[in-house]
Amino acid sequence: MESTExxxxxxxxxxxxxxxxxxxxxxxxxxxxxxxxxxxxxxxxLAKKMEITVSEAEKRTGRNAMNIQETYTAYLIETRAVxxxxxxxxxxxxxxxxxxSEFELLRNYLSVTYPHIVVPPLPEKRADFVWHKLSADxxxxxxxxxxxxxxxxxxxxxxxxxxxxxxxxxxxxxMQEGGWxxxxxxxxxxxxxxxxxxxLNATFRVKNPDKRFTELKHYSDELQSxxxxxxxxxxxxxxxLYGVYKVHGNYGRVFxxxxxxxxxxxxxxxxxxHHMDVYAASIDDxxxxxxxxxxxLKEYLFYAEALRAVCRKHELxxxxxxxxxxxxxSKKQQCEELATGTVRTFSLKGMTSKLFGQETPEQREAxxxxxxxxxxxxxxxxxxxxxxxxxxVKSAWADIERFKEQKNHDLKEALISYAVMQISMCxxxxxxxxxxxxCFSKM
Numbered sequence: 001m002e003s004t005e006x007x008x009x010x011x012x013x014x015x016x017x018x019x020x021x022x023x024x025x026x027x028x029x030x031x032x033x034x035x036x037x038x039x040x041x042x043x044x045x046l047a048k049k050m051e052i053t054v055s056e057a058e059k060r061t062g063r064n065a066m067n068i069q070e071t072y073t074a075y076l077i078e079t080r081a082v083x084x085x086x087x088x089x090x091x092x093x094x095x096x097x098x099x100x101s102e103f104e105l106l107r108n109y110l111s112v113t114y115p116h117i118v119v120p121p122l123p124e125k126r127a128d129f130v131w132h133k134l135s136a137d138x139x140x141x142x143x144x145x146x147x148x149x150x151x152x153x154x155x156x157x158x159x160x161x162x163x164x165x166x167x168x169x170x171x172x173x174x175m176q177e178g179g180w181x182x183x184x185x186x187x188x189x190x191x192x193x194x195x196x197x198x199x200l201n202a203t204f205r206v207k208n209p210d211k212r213f214t215e216l217k218h219y220s221d222e223l224q225s226x227x228x229x230x231x232x233x234x235x236x237x238x239x240x241l242y243g244v245y246k247v248h249g250n251y252g253r254v255f256x257x258x259x260x261x262x263x264x265x266x267x268x269x270x271x272x273x274h275h276m277d278v279y280a281a282s283i284d285d286x287x288x289x290x291x292x293x294x295x296x297l298k299e300y301l302f303y304a305e306a307l308r309a310v311c312r313k314h315e316l317x318x319x320x321x322x323x324x325x326x327x328x329x330s331k332k333q334q335c336e337e338l339a340t341g342t343v344r345t346f347s348l349k350g351m352t353s354k355l356f357g358q359e360t361p362e363q364r365e366a367x368x369x370x371x372x373x374x375x376x377x378x379x380x381x382x383x384x385x386x387x388x389x390x391x392x393v394k395s396a397w398a399d400i401e402r403f404k405e406q407k408n409h410d411l412k413e414a415l416i417s418y419a420v421m422q423i424s425m426c427x428x429x430x431x432x433x434x435x436x437x438x439c440f441s442k443m
Contacts (some may be wrong), residue, residue: 001358048082049081049083050080054078056076073139075148077097077098078095100151106184114167115309116313121303124147124302150315217308220305220308227300227301233423238287243284245282245283248276269443274276274438279432289421290421293414293417307403314393317392321386327350328382338371
């Protein structure tokens with residue numbers, strides 16, 4: 001899997017190399033649309049200063065914006081400052097309730113505000129890739145509990161991120177229950193969100209896509225496909241495993257019935273049947289633990305979409321850059337044609353001149369002046385877009401490298417833990433039959 005990941009390179013658009021010296025001068029006082037990278041180290045992230053937990057979930061009933069009665073789940077977020085927990089002092093716990101939709105609003109805000117960052121995903125709203133004994137109902141207590149854990153993990157991911165942890169809206173999400181939605185909407189982040197149609201248009205019409213982002217987009221598709229297949233296989237194995245374990249309960253029933261008609265063998269058969277019953281009942285706890293590892297895989301299934309979001313944003317920026325360069329080239333050509341009186345390509349303007357006569361020198365001078373102003377404005381706009389693109393690529397690849405390290409560590413630990421669990425489960429099966437053998441030997 002790792003071999004298909006794109007590696008960052010030093011290649012940059014041609015316009016950037018030509019204007020590098022001018023860009024360096026403007027870097028000191030020019031405005032940059034991307035949020036500045038913090039100078040603080042990872043030790044200063046919010047997760048180091050504050051304990052954050054989603055401690056419980058509560059089923060509630062209320063009316064939505066359409067005044068329709070609905071049932072929903074609210075989650076209790078508890079925070080406690082770490083710095084004040086010294087010399088026997090215990091910091092007070094701050095708590096508030098949030099709905100899943102508010103978590104969604106927070107993530108949408110972060111995704112729009114920090115387009116160069118691989119924003120941590122939320123846990124699934126409805127259960128997917130489940131084996132048949134597991135409920136897909138989003139109000140099922142077991143599912144709500146797993147989602148509670150997932151929401152806590154989301155908050156900890158954001159609180160541990162060197163950039164996202166410093167966002168004021170995120171901090172208010174943790175500490176300010178009333179008026180938070182209004183605070184988010186006042187940022188106007190919805191106006192900055194790119195439309196899906198615009199993003200799709202950029203994907204198909206961009207002429208010079210960055211190879212690194214193209215490879216990253218392909219990798220995210222492959223990662224999502226591989227994890228999806230892995231989760232489907234796990235669900236099928238869980239179904240069969242459940243059946244195998246439960247069938248062992250039949251051994252227990254048969255041995256128990258058999259023991260009733262045997263005098264010398266009765267105690268041994270009864271004991272062996274008891275071991276089989278315990279073995280059959282243990283599968284419920286085993287598969288519940290296994291769901292925890294499945295949720296860890298699902299997180300990276302959703303992370304794949306977060307990677308694609310960064311790629312789509314870069315495609316949009318590249319498309320805007322190409323359109324600005326194309327428009328500038330067109331205006332320069334128009335200006336040259338007016339100055340020389342020659343028309344290089346077929347145009348409506350050229351046909352009009354032939355039909356109704358040439359423009360007067362005064363009219364040409366006025367048009368040339370307007371075009372020159374537009375060209376100057378276009379050059380400044382192109383330079384600004386180049387700077388914006390350069391900053392985006394630099395920031396995005398820094399965060400992608402951070403994400404890759406996190407992903408490699410997390411998936412490695414999850415797969416090792418899953419393997420250890422499977423080994424432990426097999427050992428329990430061996431122990432059950434070893435105990436049964438001892439029971440039979442004593443008959």
